Amino acid sequence: MTVKDVKMNRRWGMAIDLDKCTGCGQCSLACNQENNMPIFEDDSDIPKRVSFMELMKVTNDRDAKFPDVKTAFIPKMCQMCEGNDPKNPNPPCVSVCPVVATDVGDDGVVSQIWSRCIGCRYCQTACPYEARVFNWWKPVYEGTFKKSLNPEVSVASRGTIVKCTFCSHIWKRERDRAVAEGKLNINDVTYKTACQSACPNNAIIFGDLNDPESEVAKLSKSKRALRLANAIDLESPEKQKEMRKVKHFSNPKVYYLTSQKWLKDMLNFRKN
């Protein structure tokens, strides 16, 4: 088998079941630990905090009284936008980067290389989901905490943008393992992200969207599925084609599943 024949057919995506999510925060914790996130004195200071995955708490109405009040938790990370054409992905953050620090991989994952980043924060502005975070300070680890860092993820320096990359270092590790076992086709490599492994309710499901047999591909076509603030999803297919000609849509690869109408409306910025 020559390398020319082997092409990456994967298109990694994620489905998050908001009906199952209890807001325990295990995913966020696992993500921070896996990706060597720095610890600051006050982590409730959201604009200064460095965290790939944010657990947002939303309610239907701020002034609602007991029987009517409804709450949901939304784990929000990089949504891995692919633009209008999945075969030629063009996320909003990639086109604005002046130094090619962020790029779309063959598997559709938007990568971010901090050593190339110059800290202009254009991508942070361009991101429709505020999924990118800026390292305002040098990461500090107290005491012996430095010994427990993940050796596979490099610690980003001050003045660079970091973001979720669907734990691409785990994919590299699994690729090594597959080669050691004798599987030479790159499409045999499968892996689990840290947040998926940590979720006690199996609310987070990660997999290949191109494979119609996979759980993610099935869930993404279900009626409960919707994408965060992607207005094009609500229209009919003919209207979608017209809209794509006119405007550039982000089309994220992270699907949220919910059966509650108020939450669906809220995620699409519609009024109740």
Place this chain on the structure above:
Amino acid sequence: MKKSLLLFFIPLVVILPFSFIISERGCSDIMQKDAEKKLVFKHKFHLKNGIVKNCEDCHGYYSDGRFKGIPTVKTCTDCHDRKGPLKSDDPKVALQKPEINKFRDTDKPWGSFAEQPDLVYFSHKVVMTARFSDGRKKVRCGSCHGDKANSENAKMIKGKMLMGQCMDCHTTLHISNKCAVCHD
């Protein structure tokens, strides 16, 4: 000569050599030029006499495909027994080496010339298993590390690998050149 010119040139002459020394030290520090080699090892001797067949005998892999890198003293003592004979007429017998006894079995008395920075994920296993359609290996150890098999001493043969070297190979061999293939 004018006084102002002297004021300019004298500090320049004094400071320049120092700045050169500092920058050279800094460069060799980054390039791992001064990697410590506490124990003498002759690659050529071991490979020439057929004692070691290939590089993987000492620089092998773990079962999950990770590269072991520089071996421990245990690899030496497997042949050079700590209580073995000091002299022998048979050239095939591995003699006892007193200088090994300074180290424990788990020690690694050698520093590395070819250590990649933290943000690079380089997999020896993946690169070394890549083959052309006719079965030839795409990369050999020597392509990146130089002719280490013929080296008599612990000197650096080839400097640090730069990213361009990786990119050139990936381009010519039609392997993906996306950032996330190597970086994280």
